[in-house]
Amino acid sequence: MLFASDCRSFPERAKRQISSPRQPSGESLSLVRAAGSPSYNKQTFQAHVRTAFAWSCATPARPEEKSILATIEVPRDLDAILDAAWEAARNVPGYLMESEARLLGTIAACAPTTGAIVEIGSFKGKSTVMLAKVAAHYGLGNIVAIDPHNSPELLDPAASSFQDFLNNIETAGVSSHVEVHRAYSQDVSSGWNRPIRFLWIDGDHTYQGAKTDFDGFFPHVLPTGVVALHDALNVFSGPIRVFVEDILRSDEFGAAGFVHSIAWSQFRPRDGKLFHRQRAQLERVAERLIPFVKDDQALHGLTKLRFKLNRSRVPRKAVRPQEWVSLLNRAPQA
Numbered sequence: 001m002l003f004a005s006d007c008r009s010f011p012e013r014a015k016r017q018i019s020s021p022r023q024p025s026g027e028s029l030s031l032v033r034a035a036g037s038p039s040y041n042k043q044t045f046q047a048h049v050r051t052a053f054a055w056s057c058a059t060p061a062r063p064e065e066k067s068i069l070a071t072i073e074v075p076r077d078l079d080a081i082l083d084a085a086w087e088a089a090r091n092v093p094g095y096l097m098e099s100e101a102r103l104l105g106t107i108a109a110c111a112p113t114t115g116a117i118v119e120i121g122s123f124k125g126k127s128t129v130m131l132a133k134v135a136a137h138y139g140l141g142n143i144v145a146i147d148p149h150n151s152p153e154l155l156d157p158a159a160s161s162f163q164d165f166l167n168n169i170e171t172a173g174v175s176s177h178v179e180v181h182r183a184y185s186q187d188v189s190s191g192w193n194r195p196i197r198f199l200w201i202d203g204d205h206t207y208q209g210a211k212t213d214f215d216g217f218f219p220h221v222l223p224t225g226v227v228a229l230h231d232a233l234n235v236f237s238g239p240i241r242v243f244v245e246d247i248l249r250s251d252e253f254g255a256a257g258f259v260h261s262i263a264w265s266q267f268r269p270r271d272g273k274l275f276h277r278q279r280a281q282l283e284r285v286a287e288r289l290i291p292f293v294k295d296d297q298a299l300h301g302l303t304k305l306r307f308k309l310n311r312s313r314v315p316r317k318a319v320r321p322q323e324w325v326s327l328l329n330r331a332p333q334a
């Protein structure tokens, strides 16, 4: 029996829950979740995931082992499920482009581990609906949706997004798939003790806010899970700084990228080093944005133009599920 005790940043309680026979080194592991496959069910998937996780933590990272430890197959019906989820989410007021919503759905469906999907910042429920539709279809558990819904800057109860949020998740038919926390993220993270497969940060975009969200929940993200931050390419200091400083510069993370304004990366404490060069390339273009957004102030004139010029150097086009999964599966030379 192997206990995944060598995974840093992994909560003790979750470590004790996961054990699995060691896999032969270099062998690729197929994590098949094709919906409609007669042999697939939730237990099978969870057993695969436990094995994938334990293996990713246990396999020695020898230089010749450049193969990626888990091969994820995209569910056959994912495109159709993303279409349906976006159809439900598109008319919900909010701040999410279609390409971003599809990325969220893809991550929720394909992140190769177990645990909760945690959303910080729900507003009226646009991303909540997108995630919950996908999670409901694949039996991934409830979306943990955290938001005080109190328009913190305005302190105006009449401006609360809460009733609209409840109405929108009800209309989308996902109320029973959302765990609602009408609370500040730090009040939830202080008592949080569950493993996380996907941490979606879209709350307070100041540096202190985003850093607090990341520090509060990241210790619970499982190896091979994913962290994503919204508005990393807009004029906010938090998401881009956390992404560059805590993620792109860390060898505990693997593949990373941007889609529109979402920055995402996979947590790979065991073999993230293999992705060092890819992260460093992204870091070089992304870090140039930090001085422009450090004060969280709107930009004007020449400064705005220079910001946009620098931002244009950051690759951020939409990705299809198969492309996204192949980024995770393929280790570029470090």
Ligand SMILES: C[S@@+](CC[C@H](N)C(=O)[O-])C[C@H]1O[C@@H](n2cnc3c(N)ncnc32)[C@H](O)[C@@H]1O
Residues within 6 Å of the ligand: 093, 094, 095, 096, 120, 121, 122, 123, 124, 125, 126, 127, 128, 146, 147, 148, 149, 150, 151, 152, 161, 183, 184, 185, 186, 202, 203, 204, 209
């Ligand atoms: C950009 S909106 C979220 C948009 C939403 N994800 C969507 O898809 O439309 C930011 C939200 O974060 C919430 N927020 C601000 N500070 C927060 C905090 N400390 N914890 C949780 N939510 C917070 C705000 O109330 C607001 O509703």
